[in-house]
Amino acid sequence: MAFCLSGFRSFPKLWKNNLSLGSGPANSLFCAGHCAFRSQQRWLCLTTVSPQNTNATNLLIAKTRYGRKKDEGNNKQAASDSHLFAAGAAKKRSQMNPSNKDPIPPSQRNSMQLPTKPLTSEEWEKLKEDYKGRANFETWISAQLTHQRSSVNVAKSLLAWAAAKNNGIVSYDLLVKYLYLCIFHEQTSEIIDVYEIMKARYKILEQGGYTLLIRGLILADRWREALLLLEDVKKVMVPSKKNYDDCIRGAFLHQDVNTAWKLYQELLGYNLIPMLETLKAFFDFGKDIKDDQYANKLQDILLYLRNNQCYPGESFAHSIKTWFESIPGEQWKGQFTTIQKSGQCLSCGKMLESIYLTPEEYEFLKENIMRNVIDGGDQYKKTTPKELTRFQNFVKNCAPFDIVIDGLNVAKMFPRARESQFLLDVVTHLANQNLRLLVLGRKHMLTPGSRWKKDEMEKVQRQASCFFADNISKDDPFLLYATLHSGNHCKFITKDLMRDHKACLPDAKTQRLFFKWQQGHQLAIISRFPGSKITFQHVLRYDTVVQTTGDSWHIPYDEDQVERYSYEVPNKWLCLHRKT
């Protein structure tokens, strides 16, 4: 158990790749990933859950769906000291977090039964007398009705009562909540009625009201008015991507393809990132359309996914597959697969795109790292100009390195082991492979003490080139610079994910470039004990991105049951190729 635990602790810090399977004993436990798709449950691993455990897991799913945000911290804490997928772990976790229990239904808390059928005015009056909350009764009860998704008629009777009390006027918030219920129960005529009322009564609504109206109207025949509402939203604010999603769906529902594309372009024009569901809708609709232009546009969407490093979800991947297979005369064949370590697709045998950057990209990244991460407008923040020139001269003089080591990060990997000892182990291990090494550190490492032995540091300096920065300088930028300067073959060793440095880069494109480079060049030690043989995390050879060679497409996708962190990449692929 403890063994697995230590493995788990270090593991999520590195991006997953499925192909490292078996390189360490703990890996097999995590083969399906320790993460779950964001909108799904948090901690769930399909392959390792034994049948008798599913009950507990389901319970956990139900629990985590509620108040997930609030309990996130707790969950993590709990997870860190018990093996996640062990039998009973879910139960243990729920016991450890008393706050994680199912929220007490509000009706119970207020000891009030929500009505299940329409009430008369007297009955509402009576209910109001029983109510002892602080909020306004009408507001509260309508919120409860909405929350419990009560039937429309109950809400309607509430509105009738409220209106009768208030000169026939229903307040805006009640109307909005009623509208929500109507949409939930898809009561089109009611939606239209509320729409008429709102239109008559209020000249302008707020975002929430508009969103609900749009969502409601697209179901009805008067869906074009939803587009007018969208225009109204634009007057004051940028519509949300959900607004566009609704409108595009409405257009598809009523077979208006041109409007859908127009809206999609508008959405991109606002620099919003479309919801994957929106894109999926295009593919779903495309099945019935045999039109080259439409097909081209769908390929543009795939290229959009590529350029923005978006990964479709599982159902989206299925939609893409069915669309490709539905193209007449082209005979596409789709398969869900994984990619070998070498970068070969298991299904069609093609090699995937290399993770290495093109020379232009490489130069661009190098330039950007220098300008934004190390310099950053103020050289004194991370280092000093004097030190920087000293370092640049040092790198220039020593020929390119094969591996750059973050001395402090490596040395502090095991709190039990002595720093200099472990650093020496790693350096010796690598030096035996005839690699040119650079160890980066800080000056304090040279002052002998109980943690840094002088003779061991001398041995390190004999086997590798060393550079010691000032104690108050940051060493990571030096690491990046030295690695980039040495060339494409050079790798670096650290467990640091470099997210803070990534954040220093100016735009998303450069950040993605950095991430790609990082995936291909960062080595991480996955030894679990100071004494054990030093092994490294496998480095990806291929780029995980939507890619095509004309007659084949390879599309990575997120599985529904797996939550992926932003610094990880999916390991499932959809392989599409044309039969010739």
Added chain:
Amino acid sequence: MPVLLKMSVSLTFLRRPFARFFMPFTLQRKRRDLHSIILQRSMSYKTPAVSYPNKENTSSPDELQLDAWKTTMKSSVQGVSTVSSSTDEDPVAATKELIEVWRLLGKEVPEHISEEDLRVIMENTSKTSKKKYLKYLYTKEKLRKAKQVKKEMKAAAREEAKKDQLLETPEEGTQRNFLFLRLWDRSMSSAVGWKGAQAMQFGQPLVFDMAYDSHMKPKELQNSVSQLLESEGCNRRDVDPFHLYFCNLKTDSNSHTELVKRYKEKWDKLLLTTTDKSYVDLFPKGNIIYLTADSPNVMTTFKHDKIYIIGSFVDKNMQPGTSLANAKRLKLATECLPLDKYLQWETGTKNLTLDQMMRILLCLKNTGSWEEALKFVPRRKHTGYLDISQHSEAFSKHLKNSKTNNVFSKALSVRTKKLA
């Protein structure tokens, strides 16, 4: 018609005189126009018998009863909507109305909004920034209202007291002997002024570095100026004030205008030195110590011959190392407060506000005791004092014991480890 009867009964107690006549109308959908007129005239009595037992309603009375509010909602509004539709394409008016709708929804937006604030909101590009600013205005409005209420209550109480006094005074009316005229505030301020002048001549310099204008947003700048005002006030009231310097304060820079705006005509009479020169030009470099939380060096004692520099910088935007970079550039000594050494730190950044720094430094100057000085660190940030002196005493005692008494040595060394 049990349902209809019930309904009319329920309404009777609301507006008794009309209910009976009003109800049938709302029930009948076809006569919408008529209803509106009737409703707007607040329900005339004239047409009571039009449709009492309505034949159309009998089929589904329940449904119709539920829909009644819709007709009134639609009809009662027609007059309103025509009035307000004149300002249709104006984004400012639209924003104003949006805010109004938000308020109806119970969102945190202000009730009244000035043109200038509206302009700021229009300028904010993102949804979040708009909402944030509206919330800020909302809390501001709430505070102002609460203050107003309090003020009124106080005024009322004062009136009351005055009345009581008026009743009493004629009875007393005796002359009394006093040593002083009542001039406390004025004499206080003149005494403080004397002390300040003395500090200008002989006081230890304390520098506020005003070189961070470009790093701060307007809100942060305002906060930093407030903190400066507060610290200046603290210094003024102290027994032995510092001689304050505002260095790098360019005329017409943002902080300068803000300071002048806040101090008004008092600005030119302040007993402190303002200069656009840097502290390195005024003082020997060797004597300067830049105080910054990022410093690797910990302040052990307050030195009376050094010139301490505090950066006038409120950093809500997380730009760590800015002041340290400044000190590094000028090759100055840096120090940070020994917060970790004395306090059990819990939450919050180690960056303290300017006035807290001021109070701590003043206290150190006068007493030299860290425990006393660090009382000005906000209580929410730490759980309590670490007992250093006792710890180290206990530690050395244990060492002595272990030397002299072999039996205890093992147990004691274990304990000391735990302590360490």
